[in-house]
Amino acid sequence: MSVLDVKDLTVEFPGRNSVFVAVDDVNLSVEAGKILGVVGESGAGKSTVGNAVIGLLQEPGRIAEGEIYLHGQRIDQLPYKEKRRLRGRKIGMIFQDPLTSLDPLQTVESQLVETIKTHLPLSNSDAQKRAVELIDAVGIPDAGERIKQYPHQFSGGMRQRVVIALALCAEPELVIADEPTTALDVSIQAQILELMKSLCAERNVAMMVITHDMGVIADITDHVAVMYRGELVEYGETSQVLGAPNHPYTQSLISAVPRPDIKVERFPVVNYIEEAGTPQKQIDISTHWLGKARDYDKVTGPLVQIRDLDMRFETRGSVFPSRRKYFQAVKKVSFDIQEGETFGLVGESGSGKSTIARLVTGLYHPTGGSILFGKTELTSLKNRKDVLAMRRQMQMIFQDPYSSLNARMRVRDIIAEPIKFHRLASGNSEVRQIVDDLLDHVGLGVAAGQKYPHEFSGGQRQRISIARALATRPRFLICDEPTSALDVSIQAQILNLLKDLQEELSLTMLFISHDLAVIRQMCNRIGVMRNGELCEVSDCDQLFEAPQHAYTRELLDLMPSMELLSRANLESA
């Protein structure tokens, strides 16, 4: 018998003018000892399903229709007090961000003991004993010692283990995990997923994993529910759904996942995404405004040469130099980028890859080493005119599409700003013409210029960012995790756009990402970073086929297995 049954669930959010249906007629069930994955892109309503089950819908959301059963007992209509008793006791919850889901002022032990005693009639010492057992069960070594520590003394992955222990405190029958590994690095993600899978089987718990990541779905789930715009479009056994998807949305979602195993020329064109822009016009680069970028000096040899680059940040300031403390973000990094190639930097969070991007663009000033761009040494540029000339040649695309555009400016003005500032056009009407062309070219259409950034979705905003970066006619483009905040189908479009632009304008690119699969699709050569050091630089295929450095091999091993996905990909390709 199934532990959780969701029948015809419809969740509505009444607004001032209309009612927004977040979840539309969804049917699900989870069995004991099995994992159900709920997958979908942002706004699909997958988290709302989870919140409806534990009765924590955000105001003014309400369950308009449908029934939720836990072990055959109806729970959606229980009064508040009894619903509260269910939470933690019968239903455990694992949240996305382990940094904020623990109380920083209480030891791990007191948080666990408090939760245990709330739900189980145990004495203090029994509860403590149970807490230690739980910490041990989630794979934290020295459970007896570490349990006395505060959350900040644990790393991100360890904290997520504590959160899992908290969810398991009262032997719940159902655990809901909302994006449990999204905030974690790949290596830790793999461990946490493994842990969840084994705990689920050992303790015979039913688990519902809400995620946007097809890799997580393929890795641990037994059943999968694919959601699109509040509707359940496909539901079944994981191997069935991923291996032979029926619904076109599932098919396009799967085909948009970047493949780590082979390099493809372009990402498959996804046709189930409504925000897809107008198709790009082919432009004749020899006459187009963007083509005038050829006025730069020719370089012989690599375009960018980085030698022994060092960067440290002061973490404790002091009048006395001996008392100052530093964090070494980049240590003696050297690499070259050839003209026209895409150089990838990959690494986990804190490995210093974004710092390098900011050093090259001049947002930070390095503490040591040199950055040679063509024949110019960037670190010793003083003259403002020279600095501006360099700034024009290199542009950057940022990670977060929501904060990288000024919300108070029209899109047209955002893109026109660099053109006007660098005096790349004569007269306002020409600027306008160029802006319109750029908007057209990144697939947004001219009408977009009159709007403000908040009227666009994440992927469209990233297109605006790209148009702004192109507006100075750069020869070198730095992309800092340009798609990590985007849904997978939109990621595919943006990556395709970047590829096309690079080919057309023969741009040189520095592409930074934590996602090995994306890196593989985008880059000619790849550098692997760890703790501020560059472990390995090699050609794309060689890195994936025959990694030299031990850390690279480790990273490659930890990628979620994509066997199921790859099969589907091959079939659709």
Next chain:
Amino acid sequence: MPYVSNEEAKAAVADRSGSQEAPGRLSKIVDSDLFHSFLRSKVTVVAACGTFILFLLAILAPWVAPHNPFDLASISIMDARVPPVWMEYSDPSFLLGTDDQGRDLLSGIFYGMRISLIVGFCSVIAAAVLGITLGLVAGYMGGRTDAVIMRIADVQLTFPAILIALLIDGVANGIFGSLDREVFAFYILIVSLALSFWVQYARTVRGSTMVEKNKEYVQAARVIGIPSVIIMARHILPNVMGPVMVIATINLALAIVTEATLSFLGVGMPPTQPSLGTLIAVGNDFLYSGEWWIAIFPGLALALLVLNVNLLGDWLRDALNPKLR
């Protein structure tokens, strides 16, 4: 690229955007969330009407006031201290009675409110400009500049604003002497109020600036090569103005009260150009001799004005930025 005239370019753009009808400005306002939250709060609607009427009376004082209290030819000492119309010995042409020099109180209140409001608005604008500039510079530059500006702000914050205004006003009046007082009192008052109220703006703007400057759109502007001054003015300033507008509304009430206090204490507006505070000060002398109306009516007007503006400010704060509460 061939040169196209502005008109042609505009026409081309209108053409390409499908010449769709943009929603009118008014309908946009009516449809906004802010307007709806405004309509939902009855108190705010009443306060807004009250503020509107009081502002209108103040602005139109020369036309709506029954008398001109500054016209020496029309006032007579014989009319001094006439009580309001519903009392004995009253004169129907003086609705709320007269003060000690025979000036009509109702007209005096209209004109006084006018002066109070002008001083209030000017000082709020001056304080905001000063505070925003210093806050932006401190927040964006950081380091020593930030330390110096914010320490000054901290020191000033330990004194009550009224004390600083009193100090500046007193010193300035001492320098200019009583002869020029009629000319300078107005400007001195504004400067002293501005210098007492800039701190709050500076602190708020500095905080928001420090958040904004780390956002990627500011970094993008730096990558383009745009100089700091333009980044502050064009990119950061519009994004930190929300809380500033709220503070300004609430501070308007505060500035009016402070101005009234200063005038009451005799360092603000002179009796020849009476603000509400000056009127109350005049009436204060007669409070115990039974001529209560000279102090009470200007006092009521001041209370009404401040209450209405304050209620409006509170609503704006809650609607725009609940975190400021």
